[in-house]
Amino acid sequence: MYLFIGGPEVIIILLIVVMVFGADKIPEIARGLGKGMAQIRNATDDIKREINNSAKDAGLDTDVTKDIKKTIDDAKEDIDKMTGPIKRMK
Template identity: 70%
Template structure:
């Protein structure tokens, strides 16, 4: 049993993949996956940059770092969710 991915079950994923193959062709799927991977890595890099900026500005302004750590925790959760989404797309090297 395939389980659910983004609240979508196995049959729905199969139909979506079939439609993608019909529209783009099987030879375009690796390109699309590469593009999605690059986009996800850019999002990860952006969240890391935001996290770094929050930490630096909090230290420079003397802001209580508990607030900054809460924000960092939220950013980390978003990053983990992105990792969960990209898990099936990543290739093992």
């Protein structure tokens, strides 16, 4: 599942939540958590957008990470080509 939590653990956590908050408050809590997560996601997207716009306005190259990722992927492919026969010998 998620974070090494299995089905029985999730059920126990849900039972505890129902006992502590009551069944009528759970939708309210879930709604509030959803709104909070959406606000955080929107804020991080706005920050990323602002950083990218500032970098473009300053004339900086924003595709540096793409170049680095391509170099890393090429290196991985080269290593796989070199170690391919060794892995098959196992």
